Amino acid sequence: MDTTGTCLHQMRATAPLVHNITNFVAMNIMANVLLAAGASPAMVHARDEVAEFAHLAQALSVNIGTPDPDWAQAMAMAAGVMAETGKPWVLDPVGVGATRFRQEICARLLDLGPGVIRGNASEILALAGIGAKGRGADAADPVEAAETAARDLARRTGGVVAVSGPVDYITDGTSAYQVANGHALMPRVTALGCSLNGVIAAFLVGQPPLPATVAALAYYGLAGERAAQAAAGPGSFQVAFLDALHALTPSDLDAGARVSRA
């Protein structure tokens, strides 16, 4: 498997155009995260242009955080283009356990073969059809509780599934990795999880999904660790986090990544 640093280098060399259909809370920070990391973000959701734009993009991230019916249709249209043209796309099933509407949207999206699904343990459990305790975007379940669900979901979709938490769990249904990078302030800043899915989408362009996802999570978590050193609270943490995403080099990542086989 390529090193995490090699994956970061490759992503920046590609500077991929990432199409995002995301929630209103994440819009701005997600674009800033992708710019800081070295990718080129675009937010496009109207049914009148979403398929045309998906043809231009190199990867797609879909986030159901603040859905409505028009947006849900646009998500399926864009993901459909990715499925047809063999380009990678990532699903973030935000709060899928909370309402039937979100479950219906995700059921439809799962049929379009997301290359990567990333969520917290409650979301992955809910998505795999196992009753979960999630309320909103919080995780009420520990990562370990979702490992079996993640493997099942990965086998069913043919993609990678990542469960975020203090130690992340990433599997393609056969192999699995753990990433121990990260910091406790990260969930105290809104939409950093959402924004991570855009970074995963960027890493997927031209790279094999499992190591690319592992590298994206290690990179993101390491930037969080760096940011925490300079932060006095969640406000200064967010600022330092964007600076760290921009400053981290491939060799920093190789030195700081805490990846192990699970």
Added chain:
Amino acid sequence: MDTTGTCLHQMRATAPLVHNITNFVAMNIMANVLLAAGASPAMVHARDEVAEFAHLAQALSVNIGTPDPDWAQAMAMAAGVMAETGKPWVLDPVGVGATRFRQEICARLLDLGPGVIRGNASEILALAGIGAKGRGADAADPVEAAETAARDLARRTGGVVAVSGPVDYITDGTSAYQVANGHALMPRVTALGCSLNGVIAAFLVGQPPLPATVAALAYYGLAGERAAQAAAGPGSFQVAFLDALHALTPSDLDAGARVSRA
């Protein structure tokens, strides 16, 4: 009346799930403010799920800052759930004086019994049916000019009405308090007023409305005072404000709150 510090302690111990239907400008900062304060925010607006989600939430804040007809309907649906189930909800009548559309939305929402209404003097005057000079979200009227309107509105709705300004005025129609905390840079950062309403909603869970609202305003204003000490302008102020919301303790609040009976 409980001390302001006790109210803050209680809010953090509850870490309430606050459902927000807010404007596009406020979405991100409002979520970050609630996370920094210690609550759990969720932004949900689609008619397809808004009532179902309102049943999960412990409090609701409704903000008409960037309304459209679908969102207005969702606001009424969510507030209706709160009214039925006896859970608290807060109204932010942003720019209600500016257009007939906003006045119609607010008329409908007032019938659903907001536990707290908070706005600037122009908004409270407009809401109470008295001609105001407001344009957009700015206040063209001093707080004192809205005190009678606030008392009348509180008696009419059976809730608390808070008028924001250099010295805030809070009344339940019988008693009234003033809160002198705050800083002149606060109105130079967009959506801090909007975000305050989410914090009020969080404080209302399991606490009596009048002291909870007073405590929320004192806490928010005191965080602004702390932030100003570290700020070189509105950019660094916003960062320091989130840090201060996170760092302030109940005993800091008891020591720094500047609350008096009006």
Added chain:
Amino acid sequence: MDTTGTCLHQMRATAPLVHNITNFVAMNIMANVLLAAGASPAMVHARDEVAEFAHLAQALSVNIGTPDPDWAQAMAMAAGVMAETGKPWVLDPVGVGATRFRQEICARLLDLGPGVIRGNASEILALAGIGAKGRGADAADPVEAAETAARDLARRTGGVVAVSGPVDYITDGTSAYQVANGHALMPRVTALGCSLNGVIAAFLVGQPPLPATVAALAYYGLAGERAAQAAAGPGSFQVAFLDALHALTPSDLDAGARVSRA
């Protein structure tokens, strides 16, 4: 021509109410930029109120960054009010080269006489009907390549056209200026270009379009230069940029503006 400092002074003395119909990514930072600069922003897009609000505003900025059909109609309604009442409005043709939907929206808006159009070289080329290479909001063409297109477009609309880049080019179809202020970190923060159009709209109130636009660009670029001195990356740059917009004085601007006739 008035000095850039005089234009800044005049804008702040007016503190104009600027009506913005902008994209979801830009909403918050655009409001914060306008507040930091000294203007009074409002974001209003619903067809139910957009014309009524446009009558209250002193200037309008329209940005097609995340369009949908309802918003496109609201843009035309608001711009129509400005055209009728002789108030200035600014067009930001974000990513107009990317989809037919954006081209149709812009064709309709061009007929309503934008006082200023500002975009990157790819956007101005696409808007002028010349095939461009733009993808999303990035510029794939150098500023020089769009100078002829900018002059043609200015003559056709009777307004000012500004092409953003390392050195900006601003023309009314007859005269032209270059502004060399700015910093390489500016395009690494999302929506700073979008937000600039709101600042241009604020400068236009009561001031002649060509010098007002030149002054707005010099002011914005100089704030970027100041911010870069205090920044460790794109996160801290954004914070310092808002502080600099707030702190820069008219005499700072006169001393630091790098404007020349083209």
